[in-house]
Amino acid sequence: MPYGPDGRWTAPEYSLGYQVIDWIEAYLVHGPGDVQGQPITIDREYARFIVDAYEVDSRGRRRVTSAFLSRPKGRAKSELAGMLVCAEALGPVRCDGFDANGNPVGRPLTYPYIRCLATEETQAGNTYDNVYYMLTEGPLADTSGLDVNLSAVNLPDGGKIVPSTASSSSKDGGKESFAVFDESHLYTLPELHRMYNTVTRNLLKRKAAEPWALETSTMYAPGEGSIAELTHGNYLKVVEGLLDNPGLLFDHREAPPVSIRNKAELKKALRYVYGPAAEWMDLDRMVTELQQMPEHEARRYFLNQPTATADQWMPKEAWDAVRSDARPEPGDQIAIGFDGSLRYDATAIVGCRLSDGLIFPIKVWENPHTSDDWEVDVLAVDAAMAEAFKTYRVEWVYADPAYWQDIVGRWALEFGTDHVFEFWTHRDTPMATAVERFRTAVETRQVSHIGDATLTRHVMNARTREVRAGAVLRKETKRSKKHIDACMAAVLAVEARADALADGRMRKKRYRAMSY
Known part of the structure; x- marks a missing residue:
């Protein structure tokens, strides 16, 4: 994780993230929900994630090849993913050199091909829902050559944004420059694993495009074998020195150990795990409802703690x-x-x-x-x-x-x-x-x-x-x-x-x- 529980964060030396944030705030609006259609202001926590995700080296090459963003339910992870999809399609997301002050300068990607992966055959997925709204209702709606429909987005200078499910036609042979795996804790079935593996293989094909993948998720149920669990396991191996994967950005925010029965402790933990979003969440109502639901669900979905059901032996918070x-x-x-x-x-x-x-x-x-x-x-x-x-x-x-x-x-x-x-x-x-x-x-x-x-x-x-x-x-x-x-x-x-x-x-x- 790029910053610790004390809130300290060290900014990368070079990053296009600042330009990406400016572009999002200038050209996009909030997707479906209570604030749909309103201008976007990226909060501090998500701004840091974007800056980290768009870090480049001294030659201007991307450092991050895969990113995992883990936040509790209701933290607008899918909306953030939708913002990044739009930016990858039209914004200044790849380095075109450095300015006189030594800062990287962004440019749009040549022929972006972006895939938004979902688990349900009957829906395009939360990420694509946000993309569709942002491109049809915001400042970009009248962009010449931008063709937005429910099955795909055709981009002005070539390229596409495509929603996909495991049952879609074969994805092998694709030319993805960016892929979003939304709610990867749900990727437990073999066909979803195959979909994930196929698309990540495709990301290896376009060296000049510097492809990358984003997983967004709440924490998983240990033992289900989800993609989120596998990614977390790989991250732990990196920390332990058992795996070399410098391109992995793992950004996870988890509530500290807390008793679900203690209202004051629980509210404090929720305020921590939701970060800036706690200011507009109804924490008192959440405390009441969390105390009435199964504890493993409360911990997993709202405290963002990897928590299994009854057959897991040791509760993580106890350990x-x-x-x-x-x-x-x-x-x-x-x-x-x-x-x-x-x-x-x-x-x-x-x-x-x-x-x-x-x-x-x-x-x-x-x-x-x-x-x-x-x-x-x-x-x-x-x-x-x-x-x-x-x-x-x-x-x-x-x-x-x-x-x-x-x-x-x-x-x-x-x-x-x-x-x-x-x-x-x-x-x-x-x-x-x-x-x-x-x-x-x-x-x-x-x-x-x-x-x-x-x-x-x-x-x-x-x-x-x-x-x-x-x-x-x-x-x-x-x-x-x-x-x-x-x-x-x-x-x-x-x-x-x-x-x-x-x-x-x-x-x-x-x-x-x-x-x-």
């Missing part, structure tokens, strides 16, 4: 609430959880400090799913466990021995059978007990975590399966590529900590033998 600035130190007494896979999934070693329940990953190896031949480096896993024993005072290890029985057995011999224990995660009763302990410890703030992005992603990926003893953890589907292994290891680490404390390990001191 975020126990994030800590504390860090483990060498010599700390800790417990360890280990969960591993040799090939398909991930392998994780996670620690939990005995004194305060601080959870932290020691090492995580993830299958990147880029090759069928990938397998974890067993020697590296073995070395990481040895390094953990060297760095910390490891009092208790619970290790799932599936696929790793020989190595877990060797750890027990090397580090002590009173320190390393097997814990089979497929056994429902002990696993359900451990899962319940972990969830309760988070909700009652008896544990905390360091905010590691990989561990958080694994915890958010975990789903539940009801068994006679309670609930155990599972992936969303058996062959899902969304890993939960670090989460499983964290559960084992917290269980190991509990048993170490019950065994009195915190009271045991280690003395080095002294010779005289």
Whole structure:
């Protein structure tokens, strides 16, 4: 995200965004709604997004190849997308050099071909609805050569704006210069994924046009496999250094953790997440209605928090609430959880400090799913466990021995059978007990975590399966590529900590033998 919760934002050195904003405010009007037909004034928050989206380098080339704008329901995301479609069709959106002051100068694109993607066959989509109104009712309505109808817009000097759905005729072979995927959290069906993939492939064809794509969305339901979820996952990998994608602009505004039942807190959170739009929203009415709807819907659509339904195990707000600035130190007494896979999934070693329940990953190896031949480096896993024993005072290890029985057995011999224990995660009763302990410890703030992005992603990926003893953890589907292994290891680490404390390990001191 280009600016943080404190509101600080660093403007790009070069951007055509300022000219694009001026063009929008001069030539467009608001689309269908309460203020339709009125002149547009871009608010501060969306102005920053436009400036970021139109950043160019010192040669005048676009830096952003794909942008994701995530805001709550009612924040006029589709209208903003419509404004940018009109600008891409007729406005100064590509660099034509630099002026005497070193600022980029914009020009219209040669043969713009713009596709507005929608999910419903029976409608053109919210973005195109706005485009149609802006071009037929605003200052551009009498533009010579501009032919606007419900099926397409033919542009004066060539080019088109086309609305499309998954059931439309084939989009392969298109010459898109700009594409809008509106409400990409709804792109869950295979045909919508195919549509998305086809159009994004088309954007690679016109180098001189510097094509790009815009996704607008409220946050998704984790586990549905929407395009919005995939984009968010890619962004998190960029943050973690696992993926190189400098052309991705991810602009997401999410409410802080808040109790839906607390009216004052909820109103404050709504004011934050709606930003400048809070000034014209009926926040008091929203508070009342949000408290009457299912909580996951309130959080997802209005607080813009990625929230799943009943089968997601850990609420994001509960997990975020126990994030800590504390860090483990060498010599700390800790417990360890280990969960591993040799090939398909991930392998994780996670620690939990005995004194305060601080959870932290020691090492995580993830299958990147880029090759069928990938397998974890067993020697590296073995070395990481040895390094953990060297760095910390490891009092208790619970290790799932599936696929790793020989190595877990060797750890027990090397580090002590009173320190390393097997814990089979497929056994429902002990696993359900451990899962319940972990969830309760988070909700009652008896544990905390360091905010590691990989561990958080694994915890958010975990789903539940009801068994006679309670609930155990599972992936969303058996062959899902969304890993939960670090989460499983964290559960084992917290269980190991509990048993170490019950065994009195915190009271045991280690003395080095002294010779005289």
